[in-house]
Amino acid sequence: MNVASRIAGARVSISGLVKTYQTRDDVDVLALDNIDLTIERGSFVAVVGPSGCGKSTLLSLVAGLVEASDGRIEIDDQHIVNRPHPKIGVVFQSDLLLYWRTVLDNILLPIEIKHLDVKRHIPKAEELLRQVGLKGFGNKYPSELSGGMRQRVAICRALIQEPGLLLMDEPFGALDALTREQMIMDLQEMWTRLGNTVLFITHGIDEAVFLADRVLVMSPRPGRIALDLTIDMPRPRRWSNAHENPGYQGYVRKIREIFEAQGVLVAH
Ligand SMILES: Nc1ncnc2c1ncn2[C@@H]1O[C@H](COP(=O)(O)OP(=O)(O)OP(=O)(O)O)[C@@H](O)[C@H]1O
Numbered sequence: 385m386n387v388a389s390r391i392a393g394a395r396v397s398i399s400g401l402v403k404t405y406q407t408r409d410d411v412d413v414l415a416l417d418n419i420d421l422t423i424e425r426g427s428f429v430a431v432v433g434p435s436g437c438g439k440s441t442l443l444s445l446v447a448g449l450v451e452a453s454d455g456r457i458e459i460d461d462q463h464i465v466n467r468p469h470p471k472i473g474v475v476f477q478s479d480l481l482l483y484w485r486t487v488l489d490n491i492l493l494p495i496e497i498k499h500l501d502v503k504r505h506i507p508k509a510e511e512l513l514r515q516v517g518l519k520g521f522g523n524k525y526p527s528e529l530s531g532g533m534r535q536r537v538a539i540c541r542a543l544i545q546e547p548g549l550l551l552m553d554e555p556f557g558a559l560d561a562l563t564r565e566q567m568i569m570d571l572q573e574m575w576t577r578l579g580n581t582v583l584f585i586t587h588g589i590d591e592a593v594f595l596a597d598r599v600l601v602m603s604p605r606p607g608r609i610a611l612d613l614t615i616d617m618p619r620p621r622r623w624s625n626a627h628e629n630p631g632y633q634g635y636v637r638k639i640r641e642i643f644e645a646q647g648v649l650v651a652h
Contacts, residue, residue: 393426393581394460394471394548396446401455403441415441417606419455423583425548428575430584430592431600432639434648438607439585443553446583447474459549469549473542477554479534481526481541487513488522491540498545505544512540516570532563539571543578550575553585568594569623576619593635594626601642611642 401419404412415438423429433439444450446457448468457464459471481490491509495502513519516536526534535555542550555571556564568591575582575595586592592599593615601611617631626632643649 391546391578391580392548393424393579394469395425396421396423396549396581396583397456397458397461398422398446399456401442401445401457402453403438403445403450404453414606416445417608419607419609421600421609423581426579426581427597428582428584428595429598429600430586430596431602432586432589432592433602433607434604434643434646435587437602437605439602440553442607443474443551443583443585446549447472447551470545471548473545473547473550475535475538475542475550475552475555477557479526479531479538481534481537483526485525486522487518487524487526487529487537490526490537491544493541494544509540509544512543513537515574516540530563532559532567535559535567536570539574546580548580550580550582552582554587555584556591557587564591565623571595572620589636589639590627593632593639594621594623599635599639601639604646604648610646611639613638 398419398421401416403416404414407413419442431439431442441450445452446464448464451465459469462469482493485493488506488509491512492502492505495505510522513522516539518533518536521529521533526537529537556567559567572595584592584595596615599613599615600609601613602608603610613635615635617629640649644651
């Protein structure tokens with residue numbers, strides 16, 4: 385099994401997606417309202433929006449972890465109904481590693497859960513570790529690693545089954561600024577190499593514009609797509625000088641203007 389090979393990116397098609405939660409005291413909370421969205425194979429789409437606008441809800445719906453109230457989600461033409469699609473991998477803000485399992489056993493967990501051949505996947509897990517700069521860390525326990533290293537392991541765990549669609553929910557939100565910067569660049573490199581589709585949720589306008597082919601800006605709840613912005617900048621992009629690029633600055637300004645118009649950002 386060659387993990388260095390490219391992964392066929394999945395296509396995501398969302399139409400008329402609505403999600404209403406019922407709170408414990410029976411109040412309806414309309415989290416997402418009528419989302420239409422197509423994500424092309426192999427593209428990197430980032431979603432930014434104010435806190436509580438429904439970004440995580442969108443990701444959970446696509447992941448099949450939450451049931452839609454209305455509308456339809458298809459991944460490679462397969463309708464998602466409250467059940468994860470086999471072609472997805474998910475990375476959350478918290479690494480969610482099991483502290484009693486070694487790094488290698490954490491990465492192999494999805495294989496074990498699906499009753500696949502664990503032994504056959506060990507070389508692939510080790511290769512993934514090498515690719516994220518953690519060669520030789522397979523026998524360590526999560527408590528022996530830094531936050532950034534643990535998140536790299538979580539990414540390996542999401543990639544072990546070569547997912548055509550990688551869903552990332554604020555994956556670098558809990559990391560210090562330097563580690564975050566390194567992880568952003570590493571993610572760009574990894575995605576360029578693998579070629580899978582990525583749906584990336586973030587609060588960070590800077591990382592969204594830097595990483596994505598397209599940035600979706602959401603409105604405050606109920607979440608709707610307020611702006612669908614194509615980021616036309618050559619790759620590989622360099623974090624160290626991207627901020628000086630007038631194109632980059634223009635995209636960031638456009639997104640900030642939307643947040644200012646929404647009253648999410650207030651200039652003093
Ligand atoms: N299980 C739930 N029951 C009731 N309401 C919920 C539930 N989950 C989310 N909500 C509500 O739905 C809305 C959207 O939540 P969601 O977590 O998707 O937002 P978000 O944009 O990811 O927020 P943040 O950026 O702060 O993580 C919020 O108002 C939230 O309170």
